[in-house]
Amino acid sequence: MKGFTQSDIDISQKNEVPTKSYFPFGIKATFHHGAISSHRAEVNEIIEGHTQAYELSFYKTTMGNKKWQQSYNYPKTGFSALAMNLGNKKELGMGFGIFPFIELPINQRKINWRFKIGYGLGYIEKPFDRKTNYKNVAIGSNFNALIYANLLWEIKLAKALNTSMGLSLIHFSNGSFERPNLGINIFSLNTGVTYSFGEKKVHVNNKIEERPHKWSKKITIGIGLKEIPPADGKKYVVSTCSFNFMKTRAEKSSFGFGTDLFYNSSLSDLNTRDSASTSNSFDNIRVGIAGMYSFDFGKVSVSVAMGGYLFSNYKGNGLIYNRLETRYSVSDKLFLRFAMKTHIAVADFLECGVGYNF
The missing domain is CATH 2.40.160 (Porin)
Known part of the structure; x- marks a missing residue:
């Protein structure tokens, strides 16, 4: 009986189809607890209590149908909505935001290290007003740009259920469109729960042809x-x-x-x-x-x-x-x-x- 040669084994490995599959969609609820950073002395006037933020996200897991998805190790893309207690009802009120994001995997282990970043539209309930809210020298407009960054660790709890912990930065600024604009920076610890759903699919794993280096x-x-x-x-x-x-x-x-x-x-x-x-x-x-x-x-x-x-x-x-x-x-x-x-x-x-x- 003819035995297997090394070339037979190599061909078998090349033709092997990956068996691990992934849910294409997910929804995640995240709670942030933190504080406004006193990056300028004037901002201390509006810092009172801690901040709490409630974030709801819907995402799609990329499957590698495009080259960049494979290059970035199959990131998640989606939209998030935020509602925030800014810790000062009188001078700041509530904060809100909605933004698209990309969540990049840093490793693929039992505890996944990931980085989520996005920016979009933010809303501050009580901006500066010369007569009624003169202490809020941090932000001068209701509508602002919102920048979001979250470094998080994710652990699998069940087949379609994950939990995470992370450290986030949320930034509000109107880019000096309306003064004052010292900006609001919020650093938070966060924890979240993710539920994944949909028919599982296998990642596309083709050889990536690099773009010309020109x-x-x-x-x-x-x-x-x-x-x-x-x-x-x-x-x-x-x-x-x-x-x-x-x-x-x-x-x-x-x-x-x-x-x-x-x-x-x-x-x-x-x-x-x-x-x-x-x-x-x-x-x-x-x-x-x-x-x-x-x-x-x-x-x-x-x-x-x-x-x-x-x-x-x-x-x-x-x-x-x-x-x-x-x-x-x-x-x-x-x-x-x-x-x-x-x-x-x-x-x-x-x-x-x-x-x-x-």
Whole structure:
């Protein structure tokens, strides 16, 4: 009788079909208990009790039908809704939020380590009001951008039931669209219960063909509105134009550098206010160079950038700037974008716009 050769074993292993299957959908309830961070002395005026947040999430487990899903080890994507007791009924009231998210697996063991991140729309019940709520110098608008990050550990309890514990950060800011805008940062410990459902499916596990590691050129434009102190002032127009060189790294990410041109119509007023010099036609213009790193999820990319001003008559917020940006590809050439520009932890403005690859 002819025995098995090593090549027979290798062929058998290659043709072996994975047997482990996964629920495609799930719903999760999470409770957060924490506190508002006193990142600025003025924020202490509104910090009283601890915060409690109730989060309900619906998610879909990616099965690897797209290359980026396999590259990121089959993450979960979905939507979450938040209701928060901010610990100060008089000056803050309740906080609410709704946002899309992606939950990335860091390992695949009995205790799964995962990272959930998302951002969307936030609502603060009682923002600053010069007459009725002057102590709330942290936030000046009802509607705000919400940024959510949660580092969590998940344990399987039963076939379709998991529990988790984690450490989360929830951030509210309107990007200086309306003053005041020191922002609200909430750090919390959290615990949650997940119920998974649907017909189980097996992950697609094909060989991933890497994207060509080549440089591409992108040009973007954007527009936004902002206020400067004091509160209840006028809105200033901000516009941007950027030219970037980007290089892909496999299916997961890209990196690059570029130049930025900013027109910020508030800078001439700030320059006149903060110095004895008179304004001129170049006060509202800033030119900078920046390096960036992009996490690519198919048509959606999230990038972080840090840059420095080569030219800026206004020196009030330093020479370093940052950008957090989301891009959505409409086609191979055209994409939509939404970004927040900051100076380290101080928001400068929000912008939306379009970009073109060539």
